[in-house]
Amino acid sequence: MEGELLGARYRLVRCLGVGGMGEAWEARDETLDRQVAVKVISLLAGGGSRGDEARARFLREARITARLQHPYVVTVHDLGQSDTESGTVPFLVMELVRGEGLEAKLRQGSVNLAEAAQWGAQICEALGDAHAHGFMHRDIKPSNVLVTPDGTVKVLDFGVARAADPYATADRLTQTGFIVGTPPYMAPEQARGYPEPSSDLYALGCLLFELVTGRLPFQAPDSVGYLTAHLSQQPPAPSSVAANVPPAWDALLLRLLRKDPAERYGSAADVARALRELADAPEHEPVVTERLPEESSSFETRSTSKKAEAAGSWIAVAVWFLVVLVAATVTTVNIDDVADGRDVASGAGAVAVATGGLIVWFALRARPAWRARLASPIRFLLPTIVFSPYAVVFVTGLADEASTGRTDWDYWLTEGVVSTLILGSLLVVAASLTSRTGRGTRGIGYLLVGVNVGSVAGAVSGHLWVQYITPHWVPSAVSVSAVALYCTREITTRRAGSAARPGRPAANDL
16 A cells, blocks of 8 residues: 555555554655655455444544544544445544654563653543543553654544444444454443443553553453453452552552442543652652542642542441440340349450451551452441441340240241331442443332331331341341441442443544
C-alpha cells in the first residue's frame, strides 16, 4: 500500500505498525502539505451490503468520537473510505505524534515508578474527559499510548474498538465472533459484553501493573485463558511480583483490578489524583492511596478525606462502647435469673469480640493493602455482627431445653428454623449487593424485608404465622437492624452504579 492515495488526498509514506483491526501509516496530506497519521481499518474491507453497513456505522460512530479535544488525546483530523486492492476500506486521519509507544518502553525496561505514575495520571485525565462526554475507550493497552520526547502522553484510538465491531448493536456491545477490546487488559464485565467507564480503569490497572512489575497481572497461553483469569482469578500484589514496589502501589493497583466495578475508584479523576500523589512522594515515604473515598468527587480535598477517616474511627469506638454498655447491662440484669456465671461469660465474650473487632478495624485502616485484599469478604462482616445476637439467643435456648431432655421440636423447627432462614437470607442478600446486582435479586431482598417486618409485627402481636423465638425483643431488634442494613446497602449500591456511568448515552456510547 506504500505510495497509495487514500481519499484522493492522503499519500501513504511508511507503515508505522500493524494491529488486529488494520495498519497505521505515516502519510502526507497533499492538500495542506503536512505529515499526518492514517489508521486503515482493513478489518472492515470488502463488499456486499453487510460490509457497506459496517463501514457506514464505523464512520458514523468515529465521527462522534472525533469530537474529543484534550491535550492527552490524539486529535482526529478527518475520516473517510477509499477503494484499495483489498476492497473498500474506512480510514481515520490523525495528528502525527513523534514519540514511543508504551510497549516500546516496556521492551527497553526503562520505566520507573515516578514515570509510571506520571503517565498513568495523564491517561486518567484523558479518560475522565472522555467519560464526562459519554465516551469510553474500551481498549486501553500499551500500544494505544504514545509518550512524546517531553514526557507527555497521547492516547490513541478512542472508541475505535467499538466502532470497528461489525457485530455491535445499540443495546448489546458485542455479539458472537467478535470481542471488543484486548483480552490481557479486559475487565470482567467487558469480557461479558457489558463494559462501563470503570472498565477503562481496570484496563489501566493492568497497564500500570505491567509498567511497575514488568509483567501482566495474569499469565495465560491464549485469549480464552486471559478472559477466564479476569473473570475468576485474584491478581497478585505487585510487591509479590517485583521488588521495591511500595505498599501504596499495591493498594492502588489491587483496587483498580477488583472484579466488581463498584469497588474500584469512583472516577478517573480520583485515580489521577492518587497517581499524582505517588509521583510526588519519595519512594521511601509512599502515599496511602487507599484512603481515598470510593465515590468521592474530583473536587474533594485531602482535608475532607481526613475528616471522613476521623469520623469513621469515632464511629468504630462508639460501636465498641455501645457493645460494652449492653454487655454490662445484660450481665447485671441476669436475664435467666440463674446465677451460674453464663451471663458474665456471655458479657465478657461480647466485650472480647468487640475489642478484637476494634483492633482489626484500626489495623486495616493502617494497612491499605490488607483492605484491598479484604474488600469483598468484608462486606459480610457487618451482617454477621448483626446476626450474632440472634444466634446466641437461639443456640442458648436450644441448649437449655436439650439439657433437660424436654425439647419442643415443633417450636424450634417452626419459629426457630423458619425465622432464622428468613433473617439470615436477608442479611446474605444485603451483603451480596453491588451496583451491578440485577432487579431479580433486589426484588428478593425487598420481599425478605417485607417478611421480616411481618415477623416483627407477629412477635409483638402474636397473631401472624411467622413468629420469633423468645425473648421476642432480641430477634425483633436484630430484624429491624437487618432491614435497615439492607435498605442502606440498596441505596448505596444504586448510587454507586449511577455514579459509575456519568453521561452515558444509549446508542452513541463509544
